[in-house]
Amino acid sequence: MEYLTVNTLSVESGTSTRPSSRWEDFASAGCGRSHPGKTWAFSGAGEGETGDSRRSLRTTGQMTGLRGPSHGRGGRPAATGWWAGVLASLMLPLLGTGCGQTAAASYRLNLVESAKQQLKPEQEQQVANILAALFGTPDEPFAPAECGLDEAKLKLAAGPVRSDIVGRKNGLYREHCAHCHGVTGDGMGPTAAFLNPYPRDYRPGVFKFKSTERADKPTHADLVMVLRNGLAGSSMPSFALLSDAKIESLAEYVKYLSMRGEVELALMRAFFELDDEDQGKLPEDRDFLIDEIVMPVAESWQAAEDALIDVPEMPADIDMAASIAKGKELFYGNKANCVKCHGVTGLGDGQVNDYDDWNKVVVQAYKTVEGSLEQAGETSTWNMDADEAAEHRAELAWLDRYQRVLDGNALPPRTIRPRNLREGVYRGGMRPLDLYYRIHAGINGAPMPAAKGTVPPEDIWHIVNYIRSLPYDFNGTLGVDRPMMARDRL
Numbered sequence: 311m312e313y314l315t316v317n318t319l320s321v322e323s324g325t326s327t328r329p330s331s332r333w334e335d336f337a338s339a340g341c342g343r344s345h346p347g348k349t350w351a352f353s354g355a356g357e358g359e360t361g362d363s364r365r366s367l368r369t370t371g372q373m374t375g376l377r378g379p380s381h382g383r384g385g386r387p388a389a390t391g392w393w394a395g396v397l398a399s400l401m402l403p404l405l406g407t408g409c410g411q412t413a414a415a416s417y418r419l420n421l422v423e424s425a426k427q428q429l430k431p432e433q434e435q436q437v438a439n440i441l442a443a444l445f446g447t448p449d450e451p452f453a454p455a456e457c458g459l460d461e462a463k464l465k466l467a468a469g470p471v472r473s474d475i476v477g478r479k480n481g482l483y484r485e486h487c488a489h490c491h492g493v494t495g496d497g498m499g500p501t502a503a504f505l506n507p508y509p510r511d512y513r514p515g516v517f518k519f520k521s522t523e524r525a526d527k528p529t530h531a532d533l534v535m536v537l538r539n540g541l542a543g544s545s546m547p548s549f550a551l552l553s554d555a556k557i558e559s560l561a562e563y564v565k566y567l568s569m570r571g572e573v574e575l576a577l578m579r580a581f582f583e584l585d586d587e588d589q590g591k592l593p594e595d596r597d598f599l600i601d602e603i604v605m606p607v608a609e610s611w612q613a614a615e616d617a618l619i620d621v622p623e624m625p626a627d628i629d630m631a632a633s634i635a636k637g638k639e640l641f642y643g644n645k646a647n648c649v650k651c652h653g654v655t656g657l658g659d660g661q662v663n664d665y666d667d668w669n670k671v672v673v674q675a676y677k678t679v680e681g682s683l684e685q686a687g688e689t690s691t692w693n694m695d696a697d698e699a700a701e702h703r704a705e706l707a708w709l710d711r712y713q714r715v716l717d718g719n720a721l722p723p724r725t726i727r728p729r730n731l732r733e734g735v736y737r738g739g740m741r742p743l744d745l746y747y748r749i750h751a752g753i754n755g756a757p758m759p760a761a762k763g764t765v766p767p768e769d770i771w772h773i774v775n776y777i778r779s780l781p782y783d784f785n786g787t788l789g790v791d792r793p794m795m796a797r798d799r800l
């Protein structure tokens with residue numbers, strides 16, 4: 311059996327009691343002399359520090375044997391620490407991989423999922439080890455061949471922001487994306503907390519604006535389009551000024567972070583299925599990791615190109631007035647029921663109290679914690695035997711940890727607003743075809759359902775024509791109780 315090389319990682323114990331230190335770490339990760347070429351103050355390193363104040367996982371960078379152990383704080387025995395320091399300072403000028411005070415960038419573990427799965431520290435460590443062996447680090451990314459990713463493109467996007475001797479830019483992801491999406495792609499860069507909607511967390515592998523069926527992955531072309539056009543009406547900017555080669559490499563890097571995140575989730579969930587005799591450890595042989603964990607993820611991405619939505623031509627001689635009238639009927643009708651969320655006026659003021667999938671996870675986690683804590687508070691312990699009492703204490707300890715992880719590692723949940731259809735601003739593009747895709751497949755990850763199956767394909771064009779006909783000015787036929795104000799508030 312072929313075994314993967316698993317890197318050495320260390321678990322550092324932190325002393326910080328702050329709920330989260332991720333913002334400061336990220337912002338202070340600058341370095342002025344890391345490369346013979348130009349350097350930017352912003353290297354975006356240091357994500358390994360997590361909001362879980364007790365522990366953080368960080369690679370020691372022994373992956374390639376090229377790089378010295380990380381020169382971060384604490385954790386290792388004094389002697390090793392000293393040697394590491396000497397080595398690091400000797401190697402730094404040669405390798406140009408960092409700056410005196412800052413550790414190499416590292417990925418943040420998905421602590422919310424790990425707390426949910428009740429993983430033990432050594433299990434988290436194993437997940438981090440396996441991930442590093444399969445996907446490398448933010449400065450040295452790679453992926454199993456099965457993922458079909460182009461490593462040359464990844465290299466252009468990865469690493470600290472820098473340019474080589476001939477002025478070729480690297481580190482594009484950290485230059486353009488990480489302050490919102492995070493070095494890990496977890497949607498928790500330093501600016502994330504101030505944005506609504508939050509920047510996307512790529513790790514669940516769910517994307518919204520695409521030409522494929524609802525649950526399918528986006529095509530490479532879909533990601534390129536999102537990067538080129540941005541998502542109008544959200545803080546996701548357009549990168550139209552970047553060259554095609556740069557956009558290509560960033561799209562590839564999004565796929566890489568997403569696959570890595572999905573593999574991480576799959577690993578964390580796999581502990582559950584282990585037999586007792588495995589003693590809570592995942593097998594580390596290549597057969598298991600590639601066949602059981604990586605392949606399903608890789609295949610879902612490769613299948614995207616075959617999952618394109620089949621769009622019937624809109625008849626060239628369509629009677630537009632009749633089509634709009636039909637679309638209006640459908641919009642308000644029981645089947646499509648667009649009115650339920652987008653409101654009688656189309657201002658997006660129907661159902662406004664729902665969450666998208668990313669926020670829902672957090673809402674549900676808090677519910678679990680609060681519900682269980684309440685229940686535990688009402689449980690009397692006086693007649694428990696020793697085993698039951700120990701189990702009760704373990705449950706309380708888990709709930710306490712889960713709550714702290716949520717407080718420190720998840721952004722406060724926010725509801726999602728259905729779109730105001732009177733502004734003509736659409737995130738996924740304003741071509742009739744884009745609207746067709748949105749209505750046919752719904753919006754994956756958002757509450758908006760697919761019309762596929764309830765509305766025949768030709769009728770979807772009528773709905774497209776209807777929403778495109780909605781004037782910015784609300785014509786007031788629905789009465790004074792629904793004033794223009796509703797629009798102006800959005």
Ligand code: HEC
Nearest residue numbers: 486487490507508509510517518519536544545546560564
């Ligand atoms: C100023 C913050 C910001 C920056 C910078 C930014 N994004 Fe985004 N991005 C967002 C937000 C917010 C969303 C979510 C919008 C939504 O859900 O409607 C998003 C969503 C996305 C999506 C998901 C699209 C989909 O179909 O679901 C991708 C992919 C993406 N961004 C890639 C990038 C890349 C690559 C970069 C850098 C080149 C980048 N973003 C830079 C804020 C940002």
Ligand code: HEC
Nearest residue numbers: 646647648651727728729736737738739748756757758761
């Ligand atoms: C269960 C609630 C719900 C229903 C039903 C619903 N939508 Fe939506 N719709 C939403 C939400 C929420 C969003 C915003 C999604 C986002 O921002 O990611 C949205 C977004 C949209 C968008 C914006 C797409 C873009 O690119 O920005 C359009 C267009 C749209 N809906 C049309 C419709 C039509 C037409 C129907 C009926 C066939 C419909 N919706 C039914 C909730 C709903």
